[in-house]
Amino acid sequence: MTALHKNLIDGEWVGADGVENINPSNIDEVVGVYARASVEQTKQAIAAAKAAFPAWSRSGILERHAILSKTSQEILARKQELGELLSREEGKTLPEGIGEVTRAAQIFDFFAGEVLRLAGEALPSVRPGVSVEITREPLGVIGIITPWNFPIAIPAWKIAPALAYGNSVVIKPADLVPGSTWAIVDILVRAGLPKGVLNLVMGKGSVVGQTMLESPDIAGISFTGSVSTGKRVAAASIEHGRKFQLEMGGKNPTVVLDDADLKVAVESVAQSAFFSTGQRCTASSRVIVTEGIHDAFVDALCERTRNLRVGHALEKDTEIGPVVDPNQLKQDMDYIAIGRDEGAELRVGGNRVNAETEGYFLQPALFTGANNQMRIAREEIFGPVAAVIKVKDYEEALAVANDTDFGLSAGIVTTSLKHATHFKRNSEAGMVMVNVPTAGVDFHVPFGGRKGSSYGPREQGRYAAEFFTIVKTAYISAG
Numbered sequence: 047m048t049a050l051h052k053n054l055i056d057g058e059w060v061g062a063d064g065v066e067n068i069n070p071s072n073i074d075e076v077v078g079v080y081a082r083a084s085v086e087q088t089k090q091a092i093a094a095a096k097a098a099f100p101a102w103s104r105s106g107i108l109e110r111h112a113i114l115s116k117t118s119q120e121i122l123a124r125k126q127e128l129g130e131l132l133s134r135e136e137g138k139t140l141p142e143g144i145g146e147v148t149r150a151a152q153i154f155d156f157f158a159g160e161v162l163r164l165a166g167e168a169l170p171s172v173r174p175g176v177s178v179e180i181t182r183e184p185l186g187v188i189g190i191i192t193p194w195n196f197p198i199a200i201p202a203w204k205i206a207p208a209l210a211y212g213n214s215v216v217i218k219p220a221d222l223v224p225g226s227t228w229a230i231v232d233i234l235v236r237a238g239l240p241k242g243v244l245n246l247v248m249g250k251g252s253v254v255g256q257t258m259l260e261s262p263d264i265a266g267i268s269f270t271g272s273v274s275t276g277k278r279v280a281a282a283s284i285e286h287g288r289k290f291q292l293e294m295g296g297k298n299p300t301v302v303l304d305d306a307d308l309k310v311a312v313e314s315v316a317q318s319a320f321f322s323t324g325q326r327c328t329a330s331s332r333v334i335v336t337e338g339i340h341d342a343f344v345d346a347l348c349e350r351t352r353n354l355r356v357g358h359a360l361e362k363d364t365e366i367g368p369v370v371d372p373n374q375l376k377q378d379m380d381y382i383a384i385g386r387d388e389g390a391e392l393r394v395g396g397n398r399v400n401a402e403t404e405g406y407f408l409q410p411a412l413f414t415g416a417n418n419q420m421r422i423a424r425e426e427i428f429g430p431v432a433a434v435i436k437v438k439d440y441e442e443a444l445a446v447a448n449d450t451d452f453g454l455s456a457g458i459v460t461t462s463l464k465h466a467t468h469f470k471r472n473s474e475a476g477m478v479m480v481n482v483p484t485a486g487v488d489f490h491v492p493f494g495g496r497k498g499s500s501y502g503p504r505e506q507g508r509y510a511a512e513f514f515t516i517v518k519t520a521y522i523s524a525g
C-alpha cells in the first residue's frame with residue numbers, strides 16, 4: 047500500500063483518499079497517492095491563510111530568514127532523492143531533476159537573504175518639517191497556481207518570495223505532479239512555519255483553482271500555465287480587484303546568423319528545443335536561419351537530433367525523457383501531423399520510441415522548410431518539436447523573430463557584436479539570449495515576458511518584491 051499524501055490546511059494534514067501519481071517513463075509505476083481537495087477544504091485553506099496573515103506579516107525577520115534558510119538546506123541535502131521523485135513524476139532526466147531541485151534550494155536561500163535586506167526609502171517632504179517614508183508591506187493571502195513542467199522550481203520561486211515578504215499562502219500544484227510541491231511544503235512546515243501560513247490544496251483546477259479564483263479573501267494570484275487559464279485568472283481577479291501575475295506561453299525564436307559558430311548554434315538549439323522534452327515555456331521552437339549557413343547548420347542539427355537518446359528518465363544515458371502524459375503526447379503528435387500537412391518537411395524524428403518500460407517516449411521532431419505563418423510556427427506545442435525557417439539576412443530574421451503573439455525568450459547565435467547588440471535592443475521578448483540557449487534561466491535575476499507571454503510584474507530576484515508587496519507612503523511631522 048502506498049501511503050496517502052494529504053493536503054495541509056491550517057497546520058493539519060487532511061484527506062481520506064487520493065489519486066495515483068503515475069510515472070510517464072513507466073506507466074505501471076505509481077509514484078505516490080495524493081489527496082484531492084474539495085471546494086470546502088479549499089475554502090478552509092483560504093480562511094486559515096487569512097487568519098494566519100496578521101501575525102505572520104508582523105513576524106520578525108530573523109524567524110522568516112531562519113525558516114527559509116533551513117528549507118534551502120534540507121532541499122539541498124536531499125537533492126538526489128527529491129530529484130528522483132521529480133524525474134519520476136514529471137519525466138525529465140535525473141540530471142535535469144537534480145538540477146531543478148538545486149535551483150529550488152538556491153531560490154529559498156536567495157529569499158532567506160532578501161528577508162534581511164528589506165529596506166525602504168526616506169526623503170524630505172516638500173513641506174518643511176515633514177519627512178516621507180516609503181516602505182513595502184505584504185499583500186495578504188497569496189494564491190499560487192503552478193504548472194506540471196517545473197514541479198519544484200516554480201512552486202519555490204513563488205512560495206519563497208511570498209513568505210519572505212510576509213504573505214500567507216494557499217498553493218495549488220498541478221494535478222499531474224503534486225509530489226514535489228508536497229515535499230517542499232512538508233519541509234517548510236518542519237522548518238518551523240506557523241500553522242495556517244502555508245496551505246497546500248492539491249487537486250483539480252476546476253474545483254480547487256476555481257474556488258481560489260472566486261474567493262474575495264485572496265489578495266494576489268501568481269499563476270504559471272496556459273494562456274486560456276491565464277485569461278480566466280485575469281478576468282476573475284479584476285472582478286475581485288485583486289493583484290495578479292501571469293506567466294503563460296512562448297513561441298521562442300532562435301536566430302542563427304551566417305557568422306555563427308556552428309557548434310555553438312547546434313548545441314544551443316538542441317538544448318533549447320529538445321531538452322526537458324521541449325516542455326518549457328522558454329523552449330525554442332522557431333529556428334530562424336540565414337541562407338549562408340542554412341544547409342550546413344541543418345545537416346549538423348539533423349545529425350544531433352537523430353542521435354539524441356530518448357528513454358526512461360532515470361536511466362544513465364538518457365538525454366530526453368518521456369512526454370508527461372497521453373494528452374500532451376497526443377497534442378505533440380497532432381502538431382507533427384499538422385506540420386506535414388502544412389508542407390514543412392519532417393527531417394528527423396516525430397515517431398514514438400519503444401523502451402523496456404511502457405512510457406510516452408517520442409523522438410524529437412525537426413522540421414525544415416517551414417515558414418512563420420504555419421501553425422507549427424505560431425502556436426505553442428509544448429513538446430520536442432522545432433521548425434527551421436530560412437531567411438535572407440539579419441533584418442528579415444529579426445522581423446520573423448518578432449512576428450509572434452508571444453514574447454518570453456529570444457535567442458541569437460552570432461559572432462557579430464553589431465547584430466547581437468541590435469537584437470538585444472530590438473527583440474520584443476522579456477529575455478534575450480546571446481549565444482546561450484533560450485531556456486535555462488538563473489535564479490537571482492528577473493524572469494518574465496512581453497505580449498501574450500506574461501502579465502504583471504516580473505518574477506524572481508529582487509524584482510519579485512513588485513508583485514509580493516504593496517508600497518506605502520507615509521508623511522511624518524514631529525507635530
Ligand code: UN1
Nearest residue numbers: 293326327328485486487
Ligand atoms: C527555465 O527555462 O529555466 O514554465 C525556466 C516554464 C517557465 C520556466 C522556465 N516558466 O517553462
